[in-house]
Every structure is written in structure tokens, then in C-alpha cells.
Amino acid sequence: MNEFPFVGDQRQALIEAxxxxxxxxxYGWMAIGLALTGTVAYFVASSTTLLQIIFGNKLVFWGLIIGELLMVGYLAAAVTRMSAATATLVYLLYAVLNGLTLSAIFIRYTGASVMGTFLITGGTFAAMSIYGYFTKQDLTRAGNLLFMALIGLIIASVVNIFFRNPIMYWIITYAGILIFVGLTAYDTQKIKQMNIIGNEGTEEDHKEAIMGALTLYLDFINLFLYLLRLFGRSND
Structure with missing residues (x-):
């Protein structure tokens, strides 16, 4: 059944709307996730006790990291089987856990440089999102290449944990910025196309929005962290 019994420009206008x-x-859910992460990170950074609990015990810290990875994996793999409420809860819990571990940036970098980098990230992210949403060019091929580059970036980052090579560090930094700038445009286009027309207001529609929010949230956070390597000023 055609959800929009119109033709030509009328139907296209309804689809675009x-x-x-x-x-x-x-973007609303992405903003909620970012706000939750930022609030938790700032609150934890203001508490010596919480900082000691999280970063003074390797088991706690790595437990949080593993918990974050498991939540993202669970949400991606099982979102079709869970309710919209459960998907929302998992997403928000992930944002909270991420805030706990990201509280370290408020200790390492000055507040002014963190805020400045956040604004730079926001501007860059907005520009690439607008491009991804409105461009008529199919970004699928570029997205596939960026995804392969991302895998290489992850491998290089893990290897450099052991070698601590400063040249490799900066190569990874610039590569990470370029990759997540590109992924922001690609993911925005993919999320726009992911929307099932005529599905508005349903549970499936809500879960699609949560998955889209998680994808863009991850793009934003990673872009922010790589830019922070460039623009962040140390508290030391």
C-alpha cells in the first residue's frame, strides 16, 4: 500500500518533510546523549573521590571501557528485537558510562581549551552534516573507504600504545580527524535514507532514530577527541 497517495511534487514534498x-x-537524541555525557564528565571531574574510584583502580576503568563496548555492540546487534524503551535506556546508559571515562579530559586539559575545541567540533560537524543531508552525490563508496580507513586507524592506534611513537601519534591524529569529518557526512546521508517513509511515530521509527543518534554521537565524540589533541592545552 502506498502511504502517500500523491504523485510528483506532492509526494516528494511529503517524503522530504x-x-x-x-x-x-x-539530532535531538544525539544532543541529549552529548549533554548527558558532558554533564557526567564535568561532575566526575569535580569529585576527587569519583576520580580516584575510576582512574585509581585499573579494574574499574577497564570495566567501564568494556561495558561501553558491550553496550554499543548489544544495541547494534539486538535493536530489532528490543523495545524502543529498552533501546533508549541502553543508549542513555552508554552516554553516562562514556561521561565517566571522558571526565579525564577535564583533568588533562584546561576548561577553556575543552570548550574551544567543542565549539570547533560543533561547527565542523554541523557543516559536514548539512553537506551529507543535502548533497545529491552518493557517498556510499566514500563511506566504504572511510570505514576501511577507520579499521586501519584502530589497528595503528593499538600498535602505537606499545611503541609510543610521536610521529605515528600525529599521523593517527590527522588521519582520525579526516576520517570522522568524512564519516559525519556519510552517516548523515545514510541515516536520512534509513528512514522508512510512512513509519513515523512507530516503535521502529523510534529505534531507527536511536541508532542514528548513536552513530552521529560516536562521530562527534571521536572527532572532538582527535581535535582536542590539536587544540587542547594541558593543565600541567
Missing amino acids: EQARFITKV
Whole structure:
């Protein structure tokens, strides 16, 4: 059954309107996740006791990291089988856990440089999202190449944990910025196309929005962290 019994420009206008409402919902949930992460990170950074609990015990710290990875994996693998409420809860819990571990940036870098980098990230992210949403060019091929580059970036980052090579560190930094700038545009286009027309207001629509929000949230956080390597000023 055709959800939109219109033809030509009328149908296209309805499709574009629903896509706009869907992407607005996605960005709303992404913003909630970022706000939750930032609030938790700032609160933890203000508490010596919490910092000691998280970073003074390797088991706690790595437990949080593993918990984050498991939550993302669980949400991606099982979102079709869980309720919209459960998907939302897992996403918000992930944002909280991420805030616990990211509290370290408020200790390592000055507040002014963190805020400045956040604004730079926001501007860059917005520009690439707008491009990804409105461009008529198919970004699928570029997205596939960026995903392969991301895998290489992860491997190089793990290797450099052991070698601590400063040249490799900066290569990884610049590569990470370029990769996540590109992924922001690609993921925005993919999320726009992911919306099922005529599905608005359903449980499936809400879960699609949560998955889209998680994807863009991860793009934003990673871009922010790589830019912070460039623009962050140490507290030392």
C-alpha cells in the first residue's frame, strides 16, 4: 500500500518533510546523549573521590571501557528485537558510562581549551552534516573507504600504545580527524535514507532514530577527541 497517495511534487514534498522530522528527532537524541555525557564528565571531574574510584583502580576503568563496548555492540546487534524503551535506556546508559571515562579530559586539559575545541567540533560537524543531508552525490563508496580507513586507524592506534611513537601519534591524529569529518557526512546521508517513509511515530521509527543518534554521537565524540589533541592545552 502506498502511504502517500500523491504523485510528483506532492509526494516528494511529503517524503522530504518526513525525512526532515526524522533527522530532527535523530539530532535531538544525539544532543541529549552529548549533554548527558558532558554533564557526567564535568561532575566526575569535580569529585576527587569519583576520580580516584575510576582512574585509581585499573579494574574499574577497564570495566567501564568494556561495558561501553558491550553496550554499543548489544544495541547494534539486538535493536530489532528490543523495545524502543529498552533501546533508549541502553543508549542513555552508554552516554553516562562514556561521561565517566571522558571526565579525564577535564583533568588533562584546561576548561577553556575543552570548550574551544567543542565549539570547533560543533561547527565542523554541523557543516559536514548539512553537506551529507543535502548533497545529491552518493557517498556510499566514500563511506566504504572511510570505514576501511577507520579499521586501519584502530589497528595503528593499538600498535602505537606499545611503541609510543610521536610521529605515528600525529599521523593517527590527522588521519582520525579526516576520517570522522568524512564519516559525519556519510552517516548523515545514510541515516536520512534509513528512514522508512510512512513509519513515523512507530516503535521502529523510534529505534531507527536511536541508532542514528548513536552513530552521529560516536562521530562527534571521536572527532572532538582527535581535535582536542590539536587544540587542547594541558593543565600541567
